[in-house]
Amino acid sequence: MEPERPLDALNQARGKRVIVELKNQKQLIGTLKAFDIHINTVLDDAEEHENGQLKRKLGTTFIRGDTIVLISQAS
Amino acid sequence: MEPERPLDALNQARGKRVIVELKNQKQLIGTLKAFDIHINTVLDDAEEHENGQLKRKLGTTFIRGDTIVLISQAS
Amino acid sequence: MEPERPLDALNQARGKRVIVELKNQKQLIGTLKAFDIHINTVLDDAEEHENGQLKRKLGTTFIRGDTIVLISQAS
Amino acid sequence: MEPERPLDALNQARGKRVIVELKNQKQLIGTLKAFDIHINTVLDDAEEHENGQLKRKLGTTFIRGDTIVLISQAS
Amino acid sequence: MEPERPLDALNQARGKRVIVELKNQKQLIGTLKAFDIHINTVLDDAEEHENGQLKRKLGTTFIRGDTIVLISQAS
Amino acid sequence: MEPERPLDALNQARGKRVIVELKNQKQLIGTLKAFDIHINTVLDDAEEHENGQLKRKLGTTFIRGDTIVLISQAS
Amino acid sequence: MEPERPLDALNQARGKRVIVELKNQKQLIGTLKAFDIHINTVLDDAEEHENGQLKRKLGTTFIRGDTIVLISQAS
Numbered sequence: 001m002e003p004e005r006p007l008d009a010l011n012q013a014r015g016k017r018v019i020v021e022l023k024n025q026k027q028l029i030g031t032l033k034a035f036d037i038h039i040n041t042v043l044d045d046a047e048e049h050e051n052g053q054l055k056r057k058l059g060t061t062f063i064r065g066d067t068i069v070l071i072s073q074a075s
Numbered sequence: 076m077e078p079e080r081p082l083d084a085l086n087q088a089r090g091k092r093v094i095v096e097l098k099n100q101k102q103l104i105g106t107l108k109a110f111d112i113h114i115n116t117v118l119d120d121a122e123e124h125e126n127g128q129l130k131r132k133l134g135t136t137f138i139r140g141d142t143i144v145l146i147s148q149a150s
Numbered sequence: 151m152e153p154e155r156p157l158d159a160l161n162q163a164r165g166k167r168v169i170v171e172l173k174n175q176k177q178l179i180g181t182l183k184a185f186d187i188h189i190n191t192v193l194d195d196a197e198e199h200e201n202g203q204l205k206r207k208l209g210t211t212f213i214r215g216d217t218i219v220l221i222s223q224a225s
Numbered sequence: 226m227e228p229e230r231p232l233d234a235l236n237q238a239r240g241k242r243v244i245v246e247l248k249n250q251k252q253l254i255g256t257l258k259a260f261d262i263h264i265n266t267v268l269d270d271a272e273e274h275e276n277g278q279l280k281r282k283l284g285t286t287f288i289r290g291d292t293i294v295l296i297s298q299a300s
Numbered sequence: 301m302e303p304e305r306p307l308d309a310l311n312q313a314r315g316k317r318v319i320v321e322l323k324n325q326k327q328l329i330g331t332l333k334a335f336d337i338h339i340n341t342v343l344d345d346a347e348e349h350e351n352g353q354l355k356r357k358l359g360t361t362f363i364r365g366d367t368i369v370l371i372s373q374a375s
Numbered sequence: 376m377e378p379e380r381p382l383d384a385l386n387q388a389r390g391k392r393v394i395v396e397l398k399n400q401k402q403l404i405g406t407l408k409a410f411d412i413h414i415n416t417v418l419d420d421a422e423e424h425e426n427g428q429l430k431r432k433l434g435t436t437f438i439r440g441d442t443i444v445l446i447s448q449a450s
Numbered sequence: 451m452e453p454e455r456p457l458d459a460l461n462q463a464r465g466k467r468v469i470v471e472l473k474n475q476k477q478l479i480g481t482l483k484a485f486d487i488h489i490n491t492v493l494d495d496a497e498e499h500e501n502g503q504l505k506r507k508l509g510t511t512f513i514r515g516d517t518i519v520l521i522s523q524a525s
Contacts, residue, residue: 004183006190010212019208023174023217024098024144033079039190039214040081040114046147058094061147062085064114064140065214067098069174072196072211099248099294108229115231115264121297133244136297137235139264139290142248154333156340160362169358173324173367189340189364215364219324222346222361249398249444258379265381265414271447283394286447287385289414289440292398304483306490310512319508323474323517339490339514365514369474372496372511399473399519408454415456415489421522433469436522437460439489439515442473 010035010071017074018043022067026050029074030061039065085110085146092149093118097142101125104149105136114140160185160221167224168193172217176200179224180211189215235260235296242299243268247292251275254299255286264290310335310371317374318343322367326350329374330361339365385410385446392449393418397442401425404449405436414440460485460521467524468493472517476500479524480511489515 013032020028020041027050030043046061047054088107095103095116102125105118121136122129163182170178170191177200180193196211197204238257245253245266252275255268271286272279313332320328320341327350330343346361347354388407395403395416402425405418421436422429463482470478470491477500480493496511497504 004192006184006186006192006212009184009192009210013212022144028145034081034084036081042079042081042084058145058147059150060084061145062081062088063145064143066141066216067144068214069172069217070178070208070211070213072208075209097294103295109231109234111231117229117231117234133295133297134300135234136295137231137238138295139293141291142294154342156334156336156342156362159334159342159360163362216366218364219322219367220328220358220361220363222358225359247444253445259381259384261381267379267381267384283445283447284450285384286445287381287388288445289443291441292444304492306484306486306492306512309484309492309510313512366516368514369472369517370478370508370511370513372508375509397519403520409456409459411456417454417456417459433520433522434525435459436520437456437463438520439518441516442519 007035007037010039013071013073018071019074020063020071021069022063023069024067026055028058028061028063030058032071033060036065039068039071041065041068041071082110082112085114088146088148093146094149095138095146096144097138098144099142101130103133103136103138105133107146108135111140114143114146116140116143116146157185157187160189163221163223168221169224170213170221171219172213173219174217176205178208178211178213180208182221183210186215189218189221191215191218191221232260232262235264238296238298243296244299245288245296246294247288248294249292251280253283253286253288255283257296258285261290264293264296266290266293266296307335307337310339313371313373318371319374320363320371321369322363323369324367326355328358328361328363330358332371333360336365339368339371341365341368341371382410382412385414388446388448393446394449395438395446396444397438398444399442401430403433403436403438405433407446408435411440414443414446416440416443416446457485457487460489463521463523468521469524470513470521471519472513473519474517476505478508478511478513480508482521483510486515489518489521491515491518491521 030046034042105121109117180196184192255271259267330346334342405421409417480496484492
């Protein structure tokens, strides 16, 4: 059995609500629609949060991969 | 059916009004005219906003991809 | 005998509890599930620690490799 | 019809007066003479501006692409 | 005779005690077990030092190459 | 006629006195001896200037390209 | 006659005493033993200097290329 690869794990989060943490300290929460090998990522219904507070609703949002620290599932 | 890729989502925003957030905290709002795989992006009728305020009208503007944090549709 | 390569060492930590230190000073502690040549890494049951204190439980978490300083085994 | 690419837009600015904004906050204003895929750029009759003020005349100037935020036409 | 290459010199330090200085000002001291062309490096029995003081014992540690400033032999 | 490329312009400055501005705010002034596609650059008779003042004479100096902001001719 | 390339100039400094300036403001002075296309560099008998003062003797030292600003000959 092949060891799992990181993008496989990300693939399992497609269509689910995820938290994307950015290098500029902001969090985007949205539905994971697409990503590529650079981790360029598209969220649907994205919201920007800062210090746990909703700041803005962004709708469908393209995030450049190199600004991302981590992606986890929203609880 | 192929899973959607991030640049497909960006492609659907061509010709529409978008917000481009930069690593230097500025926002550019303009009509998405062109982009490439590095996310180098061209906006028509671009305006620079800072803290929600219009600072400058820039006209057609080329943005180097590595300075971009995210691109979302202007509401 | 081939000299060992860094990713071999990382491979031996698969399924074990590891500490991932990030460039933004945070630590993630979790079970090493997957990694690739960019050191993009997936942890299961990840917890975010800061200054030795548990801040948040994150569950399965994808970490972009270029934000990682080091990975060691949790004691 | 092929969608336009970002470098096409830049190409249309050749020979015209442009504003180049740098990551170090400075602006260079000059006549766009040449650029390449890295956005390495050459301006003729370049002037350095800071906070809207002319600081220095630089003449023909080579700018390393990775220091550039955006390029727009000078009005 | 071929001029020596930097990785040859690093190779001669395999199995020896080395100091790895990181961009975040920390020092890791450990036994050099493995490295690759990106300078991703594995130390055995690694210790983290800061300002000349032992802060933590880390055991076997994977260090992402792009966080490394220099590697020298521990005296 | 081929449009001129940025390295052509740099090539015309070979053997001439140039100002090299670095990301760390320093200026090096010297005779442009060599450069490559990464903009790694060698100056002969280089002098380091800071805030318009001569700080040090460096002689022949190799500059790593990714530290360079711009290169213009010294007047 | 081929124009000289930057690494040729560096090659002429092999075996000589050089100053290596790092992005973290430190200077390493040592005998240039080896370098590669990334400017990964090995110095023999390296000394770390800061503000013109000897801080530490490091012996043979591997320096990751991307931390280097410039290399000049020690006078």
